[in-house]
């Protein structure tokens with residue numbers, strides 16, 4: 001297909017020079033439209049954007065740099081080549097700052113003009129192609145993420161858009177959905193990527209030590225503080241601090257964190273000195289932070305300071321075919337670590353994987369695949385090869401009726417379907433019911449020990465406690 005005609009808008013108040021430039025560009029396969037004033041240029045640009053603007057800064061009715069400023073402020077990516085007789089360094093710098101593609105001093109040589117115009121047009125065409133490709137292309141992964149589902153495309157876009165900002169991102173999502181992966185992606189996709197990424201899990205550290213972990217301490221600040229120690233905030237200076245499980249932070253510490261964020265200064269425990277820091281904060285929680293505010297466990301002022309850009313990670317059960325994409329990727333990875341080659345799953349195994357509720361999300365899927373890679377000899381994985389809790393699921397591939405699951409009774413042989421016909425099996429269960437049943441079953445099997453049940457299901461105990469709280473309130 002022939003290339004479309006490229007339109008060049010020439011903004012030049014001297015008619016004779018305009019004629020010269022048009023002559024120079026005669027062989028460049030462009031149509032040159034010429035205006036002599038700022039006002040006419042504005043009208044032309046408002047009617048139709050050209051492929052390129054050739055701009056003389058010295059116009060009779062206005063400073064030409066304002067054309068550049070106008071295009072820049074509107075986010076327009078049309079390349080602008082600035083031509084001026086008054087080629088001062090300041091003007092050149094200002095023009096470049098406003099996004100000018102090139103800066104050409106008068107008298108303009110024919111070859112110089114032809115080369116810069118042709119280069120700018122190719123550059124612009126390429127940029128448009130990349131933009132088109134990026135918006136149309138569905139990504140099967142992004143930084144540490146694997147996933148091509150629509151909800152994950154929205155997550156990738158949010159990460160891309162907020163990566164370069166200093167605004168705090170609050171990552172929300174159930175346990176194991178990839179909140180830390182998201183924080184790292186935000187760091188890697190942004191301009192702080194070469195600097196430190198410091199994660200701090202506020203729930204994993206004894207409460208009395210969190211303050212010193214965050215702000216650092218000086219020697220003698222408390223018993224056991226034998227030397228000065230830098231905290232995470234200082235360690236993340238110029239980079240990113242990831243505060244995981246932020247809702248677990250004590251209220252008095254929340255107040256100190258807020259002061260630090262507002263002042264941009266950190267005060268180590270036991271010290272009078274305030275130290276300047278430049279840190280981008282990303283925080284995460286698997287609780288709803290606003291509910292924590294309402295319950296009086298999270299400061300409202302800190303909530304507003306942190307909850308600037310929320311990114312919610314969908315649970316794995318809402319990611320459609322991503323389950324299989326992830327399962328295959330993990331199995332391949334762990335299989336090759338075990339020196340085995342896997343060729344995928346049987347149809348029924350795929351169906352079970354994709355219809356299972358995955359209460360522990362990607363982390364649980366990861367662990368199931370790791371287990372499979374160890375216990376399975378390699379090749380194709382069948383339904384009966386799937387480890388617990390999937391092995392306990394009797395599933396029936398869909399016919400005309402909705403998908404259905406049952407937990408097999410103790411003593412039954414899951415490797416020998418045939419699955420019960422839908423009518424005999426009772427009413428179809430929702431995913432929430434299946435998840436509840438799985439959790440209750442695990443708790444019974446572990447004789448009420450929540451920690452053991454959590455480890456059996458590959459989720460954190462707090463996930464189970466949270467679910468139980470929801471059931472009690474229902």
Ligand SMILES: Nc1ncnc2c1ncn2[C@@H]1O[C@H](COP(=O)(O)OP(=O)(O)OP(=O)(O)O)[C@@H](O)[C@H]1O
Nearest residue numbers: 144145146147175176177178179180181286362363
């Ligand atoms: N989309 C994904 N692609 C590949 N790996 C993933 C994805 N999501 C999560 N993971 C992996 O799953 C595991 C759990 O992820 P991560 O720790 O980020 O979850 P989390 O939401 O922070 O969990 P928690 O709330 O329990 O802290 C990690 O090993 C991570 O690498």
